[in-house]
Amino acid sequence: MSKKEALTRAAAELLWERGYTGTSPAMILERAQAGQGSMYHHFSGKAELAVAAMTRMGDELRTGVEKALTAEGPALARVAAYLDLERAPLAGCRMGRLAQDHDVVADPELRAPAADFFTWLTARLSAVLADGVRTGELRPGVDPDAMASLITATVQGGYVLARVHQDPAEFHRAIDGAKQVLAQLTADADEDRPGHPGHR
Amino acid sequence: MSKKEALTRAAAELLWERGYTGTSPAMILERAQAGQGSMYHHFSGKAELAVAAMTRMGDELRTGVEKALTAEGPALARVAAYLDLERAPLAGCRMGRLAQDHDVVADPELRAPAADFFTWLTARLSAVLADGVRTGELRPGVDPDAMASLITATVQGGYVLARVHQDPAEFHRAIDGAKQVLAQLTADADEDRPGHPGHR
DNA sequence: GTCTATAGTAGGATAGAC
DNA sequence: GTCTATCCTACTATAGAC
Numbered sequence A, B: 001m002s003k004k005e006a007l008t009r010a011a012a013e014l015l016w017e018r019g020y021t022g023t024s025p026a027m028i029l030e031r032a033q034a035g036q037g038s039m040y041h042h043f044s045g046k047a048e049l050a051v052a053a054m055t056r057m058g059d060e061l062r063t064g065v066e067k068a069l070t071a072e073g074p075a076l077a078r079v080a081a082y083l084d085l086e087r088a089p090l091a092g093c094r095m096g097r098l099a100q101d102h103d104v105v106a107d108p109e110l111r112a113p114a115a116d117f118f119t120w121l122t123a124r125l126s127a128v129l130a131d132g133v134r135t136g137e138l139r140p141g142v143d144p145d146a147m148a149s150l151i152t153a154t155v156q157g158g159y160v161l162a163r164v165h166q167d168p169a170e171f172h173r174a175i176d177g178a179k180q181v182l183a184q185l186t187a188d189a190d191e192d193r194p195g196h197p198g199h200r
Numbered sequence C: 001g002t003c004t005a006t007a008g009t010a011g012g013a014t015a016g017a018c
Numbered sequence D: 001g002t003c004t005a006t007c008c009t010a011c012t013a014t015a016g017a018c
Helices: A003-018 A025-032 A036-042 A046-069 A075-083 A102-106 A108-135 A144-165 A168-183 B003-018 B025-032 B036-042 B046-069 B075-083 B102-106 B108-134 B144-165 B168-183
Strands: none
Touching: A003 A025, A003 A036, A003 A046, A025 A036, A025 A046, A046 A075, A046 A108, A075 A108, A075 A144, A075 A168, A102 A108, A108 A144, A108 B144, A144 A168, A144 B108, A144 B144, A144 B168, A168 B144, B003 B025, B003 B036, B003 B046, B025 B036, B025 B046, B046 B075, B046 B108, B075 B108, B075 B144, B075 B168, B102 B108, B108 B144, B144 B168
8 A cells, every 4th residue: 555545544534533623744644654755745735635535535425325325215215225324423424524623614625525525415315305206206395405405414413413422322313303204205104104093 | 801701702702613622722812812821820721711611602502592492382483493593504503513523522521511502402302392292283203302303413414514515505405404394293284285285 | 755854833831920 | 810931742844865
């Protein structure tokens, strides 16, 4: 593995663990087993290395999400598969957490990889939901953009709650809430709607 | 205003703007127009000052939320009032953003004020929703805890999306999504459910 | 390409005068 | 209580050898 590769990997890990402001070049070098020279040869500095790390992160995240969203089955099942993707609630979202960092938001180059990922994610979720509406699986009144935004926000917020309480269950409670309301979007939701005595 | 008061205020502002790791004692002193001595006389250091600032933040936030949740009217309207509270999406949540900071989560003393606030908030929302179920306004199947968690997460996630895109509209889109699904929780949601041709 | 040495600045806390 | 002066460490980047 090239030093450049090792540096990008180490940077990605540390950005996840400590955020951008909380990560120093020295930490990255130590984890990557590299010297100062390697880093400043391949990158102009901390910011450029972080951009490379974030870009890689985005690619990995997209791959994982795409796998869940393109599976066989109804739209709602695919969205549920996305919600059930393996996650580490206590660690937080690799991308989302960086967006809370002042220095990341202040630098357009740093913000871009994160913004691109969330633009893609929300659009992708919206497309799946719109597909569900088109096939009649979901009620015609369902607003794909608003629901996609709600889902994305719930996941991000779930991470926040899990971290603040240091309890993964808080993440799953929020996800459960999302699943419960998603179940109400189906065209035949009346029957199994909680509280409505369905046929049993 | 005492120096202690000025320091707490300045710290609260800077924690909101830059996060815990991104805020230095020097910045706080400059904004508070105080010297090193004042800070180290009243507080043991950066961490203790941050705890004081966060505790104050929590009190302020609770006051604002309580006002929305105790207003007259049905449970759903009160929750909607909470969702419509004035917010600065691009600035992020004063509490939630700090929970993304590695050093805050790592220190129990720092995490406590944030955890306490979210424990209170979720319980408060859950109580309002449970009240709505009790009065028959909301369907019996509504899960107050899960919905409270969903609402809290949506707000926090909305902040993340707004910041990453540097666009307040992203926050409001997520909030709109939450409002749309909340409207489905009422006992008579069938009539005005989008997609169902109500009486018009 | 990769290394170590060096340097200037800022972070965080202490000492001691007033 | 509040101030300034001082200290040590870490952060970020550069220089120059190999």
